[in-house]
Amino acid sequence: MNDMPKPTPPGVDIFEPPNFLKAKVKVLDAPVEEIIGNANRSLAELRTHYETWTLEEVGRLYDLLARRWTKDTERALASDMMRRTANDMRGRGGTFEYPLISQIAESLCEYLGRVTPAEQREDIIRAHLDAIQAVIRQKIQGPGDATAQAIVAGLRKAALR
Amino acid sequence: MRSYDLSRLRTLVVDDDRHMRAIYTKILRGLGIHAVLDVADAINGLEAIAAFRPDFAIIDYDLPGMDGIEFVRTVRTSPTSLEPCMPIMLITGYADAGIVRRARDAGANEIMRKPITIPSLYARITAMIERPRPFVRAPGYVGPCRRRHTNVAYTGVERRAGETEFRRNLAQRMNEIALSARRR
Numbered sequence: 001m002n003d004m005p006k007p008t009p010p011g012v013d014i015f016e017p018p019n020f021l022k023a024k025v026k027v028l029d030a031p032v033e034e035i036i037g038n039a040n041r042s043l044a045e046l047r048t049h050y051e052t053w054t055l056e057e058v059g060r061l062y063d064l065l066a067r068r069w070t071k072d073t074e075r076a077l078a079s080d081m082m083r084r085t086a087n088d089m090r091g092r093g094g095t096f097e098y099p100l101i102s103q104i105a106e107s108l109c110e111y112l113g114r115v116t117p118a119e120q121r122e123d124i125i126r127a128h129l130d131a132i133q134a135v136i137r138q139k140i141q142g143p144g145d146a147t148a149q150a151i152v153a154g155l156r157k158a159a160l161r
Numbered sequence: 162m163r164s165y166d167l168s169r170l171r172t173l174v175v176d177d178d179r180h181m182r183a184i185y186t187k188i189l190r191g192l193g194i195h196a197v198l199d200v201a202d203a204i205n206g207l208e209a210i211a212a213f214r215p216d217f218a219i220i221d222y223d224l225p226g227m228d229g230i231e232f233v234r235t236v237r238t239s240p241t242s243l244e245p246c247m248p249i250m251l252i253t254g255y256a257d258a259g260i261v262r263r264a265r266d267a268g269a270n271e272i273m274r275k276p277i278t279i280p281s282l283y284a285r286i287t288a289m290i291e292r293p294r295p296f297v298r299a300p301g302y303v304g305p306c307r308r309r310h311t312n313v314a315y316t317g318v319e320r321r322a323g324e325t326e327f328r329r330n331l332a333q334r335m336n337e338i339a340l341s342a343r344r345r
Binding site: 017019027046086088094102109 | 162164166167168170177180192193215217222225240246248252258277280283287289290293297298299300
């Protein structure tokens with residue numbers, strides 16, 4: 001009797017939904033590299049825009065930083081907006097082969113998430129923005145040299161202090 | 162990894178970052194998926210499911226208002242949901258195990274950390290095509306089976322409580338499905 005399959009417990013249903021994805025796709029003879037290459041070429045059309053987007057976003061963050069917030073709620077909203085933008089920059093950097101941007105933005109994002117808006121230091125935020133701007137203007141793709149890595153490490157250390 | 166003609170698929174992208182939406186659209190179109198609809202928030206995403214009828218969705222975790230995890234839970238459990246079993250890929254910028262666990266428990270099929278790369282996105286899409294998981298509807302959970310590599314024929318040592326029973330139930334249910342399909 002112990003070998004008999006037990007019924008599914010009451011209230012639990014396990015089923016196989018129709019696999020609409022499989023039904024709508026066809027296997028191709030082309031190598032995967034060709035498919036990936038097509039997508040790379042499609043994404044390349046955005047590569048030139050990426051640098052412009054990032055500089056525009058950094059500009060908006062400088063503007064937010066320069067304002068003198070009188071209300072705590074406004075300061076908190078501005079801080080959250082900065083954190084979200086930094087998070088977006090972190091996500092995009094790696095896609096466009098700017099891992100340094102991802103690392104700097106990650107450091108900024110963590111700082112803005114960890115420190116209360118009232119205690120956030122303008123110089124630390126500004127140092128991150130300066131670094132992102134420099135990486136884009138100098139088109140430092142890839143991991144960067146020892147100096148770039150030292151700057152990123154310094155920013156992270158300041159953000160964690 | 163196999164090559165697929167994905168041109169008949171319809172994809173919904175939900176991300177508040179317009180640049181990310183442009184990136185997803187370019188990549189997906191490059192992979193051959195032409196029907197891509199992108200929206201900026203989860204509420205519009207839920208409405209788009211009814212209007213656009215996507216085959217799968219890509220949603221960002223960090224959204225203002227309803228976040229990506231709440232979106233997944235709503236698609237899975239809302240009585241008005243039109244596509245409770247639709248494959249959903251949740252994207253997060255955070256390396257936080259808690260977010261991954263919550264996304265899995267909400268019923269996300271795939272969870273991916275940024276940065277998005279084309280090979281990794283393609284690999285997740287092919288995983289949803291080639292390795293769909295059984296769907297579980299139980300008190301407290303609705304979504305794809307969270308045990309990704311369940312092998313119903315496994316006879317080795319069980320390391321989890323209830324594993325044998327789960328495997329038997331799953332095997333029995335799959336037999337029932339196969340039998341009913343043959344009768345049709």
